[in-house]
Amino acid sequence: MLVVLIDLTMSVDPRHPHPHPEPLRGALSGACAFADQALPDPLPGEPFGVLAQWLAEAAERNAQPNPNAMTLATVGPDGAPSARVVLCRGMDQAAGTLTFYTNYHSRKGRQIESGGAVALVFHWDHLDRQARIEGAAVRVSAQESDAYFAGRPVLSRVAAWASDQSQPLGRRGQLFERQAAAEARFGVTGEPAGAQGEPLSQQQPRTDVPRPPHWGGYRVWARRVELWVGHTYRLHDRGLWERSLRPSSAPGAFEATAWATSRLQP
Numbered sequence: 488m489l490v491v492l493i494d495l496t497m498s499v500d501p502r503h504p505h506p507h508p509e510p511l512r513g514a515l516s517g518a519c520a521f522a523d524q525a526l527p528d529p530l531p532g533e534p535f536g537v538l539a540q541w542l543a544e545a546a547e548r549n550a551q552p553n554p555n556a557m558t559l560a561t562v563g564p565d566g567a568p569s570a571r572v573v574l575c576r577g578m579d580q581a582a583g584t585l586t587f588y589t590n591y592h593s594r595k596g597r598q599i600e601s602g603g604a605v606a607l608v609f610h611w612d613h614l615d616r617q618a619r620i621e622g623a624a625v626r627v628s629a630q631e632s633d634a635y636f637a638g639r640p641v642l643s644r645v646a647a648w649a650s651d652q653s654q655p656l657g658r659r660g661q662l663f664e665r666q667a668a669a670e671a672r673f674g675v676t677g678e679p680a681g682a683q684g685e686p687l688s689q690q691q692p693r694t695d696v697p698r699p700p701h702w703g704g705y706r707v708w709a710r711r712v713e714l715w716v717g718h719t720y721r722l723h724d725r726g727l728w729e730r731s732l733r734p735s736s737a738p739g740a741f742e743a744t745a746w747a748t749s750r751l752q753p
C-alpha cells in the first residue's frame with residue numbers, strides 16, 4: 488500500500504516528462520486529458536458561460552460519479568476555515584450564482600448564517616480543469632427549496648428528518664432507529680433505497696413527506712471566479728473575473744457590477 492502511494496505521488500502530474508513506472512503511466516494516460524489547453528483569448532466578459540460548458544463536458548465524459556461535486560469552504564466565528572464537498576444543484580449564468588442544498592443547522596449552515604462568506608472549488612482531474620468561486624451565500628426561497636425537496640427520493644426526504652446533520656451520534660445503529668422512527672411518522676414503508684432495482688432518481692416522488700424547515704438551499708453569488716486549465720511545464724492558464732455585490736431590495740438577491748477580467752500567472 489505504501490509503495491502504491493509513493494508511486495502515485497511521483498506520477499500524479501503526467502504533464503511532466505519525468506520517468507515513472509510503466510503500469511502507472513498506462514493507467515494515467517487513460518484517465519487524463521493530456522492535450523494542452525488555454526482559455527479564450529481575450530477572455531469572455533463573464534465566466535459562467537465557460538463554467539456551464541465545463542460542467543456539461545465533465546458530465547458527458549462520465550469519468551466521475553459526481554461531476555457536479557464542489558468543495559465548499561466556510562468560515563467559523565473564530566475566522567478558522569472548514570471545507571467539505573457538496574453537490575451543485577443549479578446555476579444561473581445571467582446572475583452568476585450556484586445553488587446547493589443542505590441542513591441549515593449543520594456546521595456549514597451555522598457558519599454561513601453567521602456571515603455568508605464562502606468559497607467553492609470544482610476540480611475535474613480528467614479534464615485538467617479547476618474552477619474557484621468566492622462570494623456570498625444566501626438562502627433560496629422556501630418555495631424553491633420545497634420544489635427541489637419534492638423531487639428527491641422518498642427515503643432521502645425521510646432521512647432529512649432523521650439526521651441532525653453534524654450533531655454527535657452515540658452509536659451507528661441509532662441513525663437507523665431514527666430513520667425507522669421518521670418512516671413510521673410519515674407512514675413510509677421502510678424498503679431500502681433502490682430495493683426494486685430502480686435508480687434512486689426514478690423512485691416515485693411522494694408529496695406526503697414535507698421539507699423540514701431546517702433543510703434547504705443556499706445560493707452563492709459569485710464575487711470572484713477563477714478558471715484554470717492545465718498546460719505542460721506548469722504554464723497553466725488562469726482567467727480571473729471580479730465584481731462587486733450590493734444587497735438589492737429583493738430578498739436574497741444582490742445587485743452586481745459588471746465583471747472585471749484579467750489573466751493571472753500560473
Ligand SMILES: Cc1cc2nc3c(=O)[nH]c(=O)nc-3n(C[C@H](O)[C@H](O)[C@H](O)COP(=O)(O)O)c2cc1C
Nearest residue numbers: 553556571572573574588589590593594595596653
Ligand atoms: C460527493 C459528495 C457529495 C455531497 N453532497 C452533499 C450535499 O449536497 N449537501 C450536504 O449537505 N452534504 C453533502 N455531502 C456531505 C458533506 O461533505 C458533509 O459531510 C456534510 O454536509 C456535513 O458537513 P458539515 O458538518 O461541515 O456541515 C456530500 C459528500 C460527498 C462526498
